[in-house]
Amino acid sequence: MENTLIFLGTLQGLLVIFAGFLLFLTAAFALFRGPRYAPVRIRLMLCISLLYIAFVFFLLSFGLDEIAAVGSSARTVPRLWAAGLALFSGVALRRALKGKAPADPEKGDVRRVLAAAAIVAFSLWGMDIAGYFLSSAAMIILLCLLLGERRPGVYLSLTGSWLLFSWLVFSKLLTLGLPSGILFG
Amino acid sequence: METLSHLYDGLSLLMGFTPLVVILAGVIVGILAGAMPGISPSMAVALLLPFSFGMSPSMGIVLLCSIYLASNYGGSITAVMINTPGTPSAVVTAFDGYPLTRKGQAGTALGVSLIASVVGGFVGIIILVLFSAPLARMALKFWPAEYFALAILGLSTIASLGGGRWLESFIAVMLGLLLNTIGLDPLSGVSRYTFDFIRLYDGFSFIPVLIGLFALSEVFMGIESGEVNRPPVLPEREKSPWPTLRDYFKLKFAMLRAGVVGTVIGVFPGAGGTIASFIAYDIEKRLNSDPDSFGKGNPFGVAAAEASNSSSVGGALVPLLTLGIPGSSSAAVLIGALMIHNLQPGPELFTKHPEIVYTLFSSLFVANIFLLFLGLLGARLWIKAALIPKRLLYPMIFAFSFIGSYAVRSSVFDVGVCLAFGLLGWMLVRSKFPVSPIVLGMILGTMIEKNLRATLMMGGPALFLQRPLSLVLLALAFASGVIPYLRERKRKKALRKS
Structure with a gap:
């Protein structure tokens, strides 16, 4: 696990993360293909992307060097913000799925x-x-x-x-x- | 008395050919940028930031503040003449300004908007001068717990002022805070999310991010919406007399009231001139003996809108200079400018560099006087800026963004960052996510992290509750974060019932 996290923290790891993002987004697009989700599809994709970003930051925080001072380390704050982003993006995703979110704007050029x-x-x-x-x-x-x-x-x-x-x-x-x-x- | 003496010193530093030319240039550029629809004050300040690099820190900041002040007025010219607000805050000016023009009273609308801008500007600057030094002195006694609580209050305010978009504001703030963790940890120096990429060790350079989010995202929006193909709207040709001194005098209380309202609202992070002008306009409408005439060409409406949005400039500079917290998007860009000149905004700016602070204060007075003369002389000339076709304007904005991002660290990577944030901003804006909270999150992220961890090291989480001011600020932050949510629930409940 530790080796995987160290690898993900490198430039090659970033490519893997990006590939994972594309896969994740494609899967989500396939899942929300139905006409029911059509008015909010872009919003759904955006929320899912934000959730992915929050997940990646949270996961990679386990690979950060731990120079623990009293009560806090370099891992503390990224985890806090990642959790916050995941929470609010989750709420926004739920709203969009329930049809409570504003519809996507008309597609322009x-x-x-x-x-x-x-x-x-x-x-x-x-x-x-x-x-x-x-x-x-x-x-x-x-x-x-x-x-x-x-x-x-x-x-x-x-x-x-x-x-x-x-x-x-x-x-x-x-x-x-x-x-x-x-x-x- | 001490303040007056500092102000006098600041003013005497400005009494030379170069400083006056810098202020004059800032005011002219600001009016022109404000008059161009699609260029917001924050965008104007961000795009013109590179011009300040070769100047002394005080002159650089003076130039940018003059642009900021004047662009707020510039937006009203096109709002009044062609019903196309040059800046978001001038939307309210158009409510009554354009109907006045349609009635053949363009002179009245232009005159009132100019004088109200100047009066509002003075009100904002006076409040800034009076309150910032005592606030900075008080802030010097703050512990990390108080700074942390203050920064959290700053973040929560932006969410509450996002109105119906509180959730999107929170998401944007969190994204900004998370992106701010990229780079070396401010306390231990541990490398975080840099992917072995040396350019990321200092995190994202602030200016390219700002230019991308504020300038490029708007340009991309303009391209997508087809705005680029629309021909510029020609102004009304007819001439009409400007108001007399007596006419202006009738509006004195409206201007002063709106000036105070605008300054107070401008102090709150994220609020800015737009919200200030809406609130001041609403207050004026309620107080006016003929509220039904608002929206149909009432000069009181123009005066309230313009005085409040100009005074919000002074308000936004209060938290910026005293606490290092920006009161508006343009103030956020100014923080970046201060940092480029190796100045840390906050209470220590008053003790370490008082000459810069008071030169800035004095320059705002001078800029406001220049604004009055340039507005009187060239109102019909400035409007020509709105006639520049977008198909020529947009490539120029790209070119400015390009060089502005590069100039900060002489780095091509930063230009790429600017483009990436431009695309990110475009995607967010088109899905109704505000981008200003991302910037606020990125500005306040380091302040929050440093002070959170310092407090945890000093006495653990209990210290936040043991310090009375920190407790009050955190309670306020909690309330301003929760109130919009409760308000929205109440509104939905009422809607369901009806």
């Missing part, structure tokens, strides 16, 4: 949100390779296009202005060391 997040993540990844200026320029242009700006003059001048502004203010005035990337570093 989730794809566009995920695409925007993906562009930012891509730019983040690119920052170490192409440097700050190139990756943020790409991010602004792609985001403008995603959000419906079709005039090249507008989005190019916006990008150019931002680059000039960030170079002047952050790089020169505030002397912030912006990443130059492997290509230009």
Whole structure:
């Protein structure tokens, strides 16, 4: 048990925890597939995710080093908050199952949100390779296009202005060391 | 007398070209940010935080407080002119401000909202100056048990003020507290939930979390709801005269009353300007001789809403500066700013860095005067900020978030944290979970843990009950946590009966 907890506390362990989360969520989704749960399905998934988080924090607290002072240790507080989160998430889950929770909001343009997040993540990844200026320029242009700006003059001048502004203010005035990337570093 | 002398010292430090330019820039940026629908005061302060890095701690804090103060007013301009509140707290201003504009009295609405903002701002600042130093002196005598109880009271208040969403608020607070345990244990140095990832040894950097939760989550919400495609609303073209001094004088008691109400409510963690303006508006409506005219263009409604939300700024700074507990989301961002400048908010700030505290107080007075002049000169100009299309504004917010998160520790990892918290915030907000309690939980988590464990080491759990103030605070925390639950049960029972 102790070895398992130590393993779960490592980076590989985090991957296992994440895989477990996906499995847990899939199982919960299958369980609440019926039309009865349709109006609150997202809320149910959210509550279940929070319960999983509380469980993981509680479980991993057993693997924390114990340097016990009088009456408390590094394990005390995480367990307290994990128990609290589990309790309140449990109540919220029960409410949702009984149909007492507010219905989920109407689904909007989730794809566009995920695409925007993906562009930012891509730019983040690119920052170490192409440097700050190139990756943020790409991010602004792609985001403008995603959000419906079709005039090249507008989005190019916006990008150019931002680059000039960030170079002047952050790089020169505030002397912030912006990443130059492997290509230009 | 001592306070006045400190204030004079603070004021004399501001009488130079650079400090005045910093305040002026803060006020202009604050008004513009407040006037842009979708940019809340907390978002404005968080996004512009990196600009304070190159400044001295006092100038950095002065800049951010000026932005905070002015953005609360900026929201009212668009609320009055195009019925689109630039900030959540300006929603109430729109109740009567926009009907006045529709009646051809835009000048009256703009004038009243500006003067009420300034009067409310002054009321809040005066109360802040009068009460914060004695409160800080009292707080210096606190034991860990009292600090723990105070922090718990702070957490429970946010849940009770969440209204019908008390359960979601509690969940969000718990999540914030739990996330705060990531990193090295503050007492023993044991590594907790870091997964051997060195970047997590200090826990999540506070600013990226704030930017993600307050700025990116709102942008994601805007993208999802299709708000990004909506064309900006054009303001009414007609011109109308501004009120006379006599008109303003008629509103004096409404402004003062709302100013006091706003300050008192602003003191409570999590309450902020929005709740303050709703309550002040309701009080004014009850006291007014013509309550039926509220919502149809009554200047008293505009005055109450604006005075209260501006005064809540002073109120929110009271617990922040004296106890290290933020009174609003924007105050939570200011805590992050203070920490970046190696200043620990709390009673010791008054003893160790009085010059910073009193420079800040004086700067708020100056910022309020600037606000008055800039409001008088440019009300019709500021509204142009609301006309910036979201498809151009949102990429800029991403760019600011990007650089703001990076700048704190020069870490790309922190930008990833910002994005992750942005997505988390979006998921929570769309399911009607508030995000401010997560921030409060993350701020108060360390304070709670340190003082809980210190008390347990000093005398065990009994010490919480043996210290009278701690007992009272814990009882208050319990009551404010339980009352919303009981109130909701009562309301449901009444509904079932009817």
